[in-house]
Amino acid sequence: MWGTQFPLASGVTARHDSPMIHPMHRLLGCIAAFVLLLPLARLDAAQAISFDIDARELPRKLLRTRMTFPVQPGTNSFYYPKWIPGIHAPRGPIENLAGLRFSTPDGKTLPWSRDEVELYRFQVEVPAGAYELVAELDYITNQPNSNSSSVDSFGNAFIGTINLNTCVLYPATVTNAAAVRYRASLRLPPGWKHASALTVSDAGETITFAPVTLEVLIDSPIIAGEHLRSHTFKPTGFPPVHYHLNSESAAALQLGDNRLKQFEALAVQGMKLFQTAPFDAYHFLVNASDDFPGMGLEHTASSLNGVPETTFTDDKKWAIYIDVLPHELVHAWCGKWRRPIGMVTGNYHDDNKTGGLWVYEGLTQYLGHLLHVRSGMASPEENLQQLARTISRLQLQKGRQWRPLKDTAVDSWHLRGGSKSWEYLRRRQDYYNEGLFVWLEVDAILRGATNSEKSLDDFCAIFFRHQPGDGLVKAFDYDEVVAELNRLHQFDWDAFFEERVFATQAALPLTAVERLGYRIEYGTTPSDWHKLIEGNSKYADAYESLGIAVRESGEIIDVIPGSPADHAKLAPGQQLAGVNGRKFSLARFREGIADTPTRREIGFLVLKGDLYATVTVPYDAGPKFMKLVRNPDKPDLIGAIFKAK
Ligand SMILES: [Zn+2]
Incomplete structure (x- = not known):
């Protein structure tokens, strides 16, 4: 129904909190935030919060940061980021936070406490006369929770990913992340290069970034590594698009001309679709690694993408995994802007x-x-x-x-x-x-x-x-x-x-x-795409016929409700040990389905926990795979929609 599908009540609040929509609120929000943060006498000296990131131990799965906040004496509260844009979940990976310490600039350690209801919030008592507070933390990388993979931080001996939400705190007074500024610096393991959408103001041993708002900081992941290399394309009349490719091996980043042409075509087609851009430059940050999880996360001027190590050099991997890049590019407009x-x-x-x-x-x-x-x-x-x-x-x-x-x-x-x-x-x-x-x-x-x-x-x-x-x-x-x-x-x-x-x-x-x-229409042979997916994940997908998919090990992945397998009471997690009287293999499983028009059933020896059972599935329709067939009586809109502009 009109007007009722979105949460308008909270949205009104959010809209007024957002300076990006109402410039007047940006001004007011900015002033309000700094009045809360600083004693009046120090307003002239207001500076960005310093944020020093030490990633030199990323190969040991440790990230260390130090922040200096302007504060007032008394109770000060800080948040560890909880709702991280892009994962759409209150699952900022706080479980990996370690070594949280607060101190005065002259080194006096201050005790802190955690809010017992809001576990992402910390309080610290700042003594009289202290107007700066140092916060330090260690973050343990490479152990994301079920929601945080793409906003988490990772490292190994060769490459690293730093999502700044994993290692930053912000004052609990923040109602407008676009009104609080951070000045970040970064130290990397020797020989590592880095890429991100942040502007570098000093590229020495300690890399210094131009100050940005908290909103931009959390929206700007960093990838780094020894072999990192970049390709830049400049679609006519549009901002440049950079592809920063990172991997444990230099060989994984050897792209053929056809791949580079497709990268360029993606930039061109994206700009032709939207015609205007919400960024001055766009950065694809791509880790090709089997050590880091697969991922894709949108940001306004960049995206963080994780694909298998051989994606750029193996046609099959490219076919399966590269679609994360166009998806994340679109998000710059749809989801971010x-x-x-x-x-x-x-x-x-x-x-x-x-x-x-x-x-x-x-x-x-x-x-x-x-x-x-x-x-x-x-x-x-x-x-x-x-x-x-x-x-x-x-x-x-x-x-x-x-x-x-x-x-x-x-x-x-x-x-x-x-x-x-x-x-x-x-x-x-x-x-x-x-x-x-x-x-x-x-x-x-x-x-x-x-x-x-x-x-x-x-x-x-x-x-x-x-x-x-x-x-x-x-x-x-x-x-x-x-x-x-x-x-x-x-x-x-x-x-x-x-x-x-x-x-x-x-x-x-x-x-x-x-x-x-x-x-x-339904055919009896799978499409090349279906076979590619099955081969890549080493399983047989018979959801459209029997109603189950089975791993190479014989484990039933899942069962379609109402399918022949469901009626025969097969269940996810059960183990197929035999097919039609012979030891289970994916090939015999497929043969068994192909034989059903004559046998009118398929029989399994099933291991349920520690119980073996024989299960017969009545079924006579053979393999089934959906396909789309042209109707010559109507225009081919798929052909028209997907044609390059
Ligand atoms: Zn998405």
């Missing part, structure tokens, strides 16, 4: 409301995929195969019968990590791929109704337009999204989003496929 109003806060401890993630992440998932194909990183045929597999998985998702898509956004962080059992009953972070499918249909509606004169490209150019002086973030709500779509094409968007986003569903609506000029 324009953000759902419930996710705009002035600090890192006020709660976010994440119900708007079906736009923030869903539209980004769609546009990122669009750029993935338009840049040539995926071929049109691979695109069709990827879309078919995505739609197939969404169609199998039965959780839609009890929980609407929006609820996966509202409760997003509980759906990341945790149990993988019965994901098609519980739902996954469906606001990503189901969001993609919703926005693909929006594009199809716009193009279909206007003879392709209007499209989501037009929406992007208008909705994400960034003009000089616009600042870093501008909130949006549901009404603005619908109003902008209606300006492009009058349509009952409320009914459309109500059915697809806000309501439960008996089954996935598939009108998008018809609108795009395609039909769904």
Whole structure:
């Protein structure tokens, strides 16, 4: 319904907290913050908080920082960042905090206490006459929690990643992170180079960065390493785009010309899609490492990406993992510059409301995929195969019968990590791929109704337009999204989003496929894309036929509710020890499914805990794999949408 989908009540507060939206509030917020921080006599001397980062022990998984805060005598409180943008969760990795110490500048240690309700908040009594407070902490890297991988810090003997939210404190008085400035410096292991969106003011043994706001500081991760190398592209009429590639080995960073051309094409296609940019320069920070977790996290002028070590040199890895880059690039506009109003806060401890993630992440998932194909990183045929597999998985998702898509956004962080059992009953972070499918249909509606004169490209150019002086973030709500779509094409968007986003569903609506000029058919052979994913993760995916996927070890990964495997009472975590009387292997599992049209069943020896049991699954339809087939009676909108501009 109009105006009720986003948390407007808290959003109003957030909007007024945000100086990026109202310049007058920026001024007032700035003055207010410093009045709280400093005694009046010292206002003239107000300086940025010094923030010295010692990363020399990153290879030993330790990061040390020292901050000097201007304070007043009495009780002073500080926060360790809790709600970190991008992970959409109150899971700043405070469990890795060690060695927290407060002292006066002359070295007197001051006792501190932790708030017993808000565990991210610390109090310290500053003695009379002291107007500066030193805070030091050690941070233990390489042990992220289930939400923090992409905002955590990592190190090994060769490379490192520093997310500054892991090693910084800020005064609890901060209501506006854009009004508090930090002057950061960095020391790295010998021989390491670094890259980030921060401006270097002195590049000596201690690297000094130009002062930035707390907002920019936390938005600016740093990667470093011995072999780090950079490639820069300058799309005509747009800001430069830098690719900073980092790995344990120099050989992993040897890119062929075809890869570099696709990097350049991604920059060009991104700029052509949005037409204006919310940054002066963009930095892809990419760790190609098997030691660090895979990740992708958006920032305004950079993104932090983690891919396997051989991604740049192995065609298969490139095909599977490189799509994180276009996704994160899109976020500079969708999520960073324009953000759902419930996710705009002035600090890192006020709660976010994440119900708007079906736009923030869903539209980004769609546009990122669009750029993935338009840049040539995926071929049109691979695109069709990827879309078919995505739609197939969404169609199998039965959780839609009890929980609407929006609820996966509202409760997003509980759906990341945790149990993988019965994901098609519980739902996954469906606001990503189901969001993609919703926005693909929006594009199809716009193009279909206007003879392709209007499209989501037009929406992007208008909705994400960034003009000089616009600042870093501008909130949006549901009404603005619908109003902008209606300006492009009058349509009952409320009914459309109500059915697809806000309501439960008996089954996935598939009108998008018809609108795009395609039909769904099932074949008996998997697509190359399906085989690539199976081979990469060493498992067999028979969700569309039997309703299970099985690891090379025989472990059942998950079971689709209502499938033949479900009716036969197979369960996630059970071990398939045999198939049709022979020892289990992935090949025999696939053969067993291929034989079902004649055998009319498949038999398993199943290990359930320490109990062996024989399970027969009645099934006679053989292997099944969804594919998208052209409907020649309608225009090919997939071809039109994904064509490079
Ligand atoms: Zn994202």
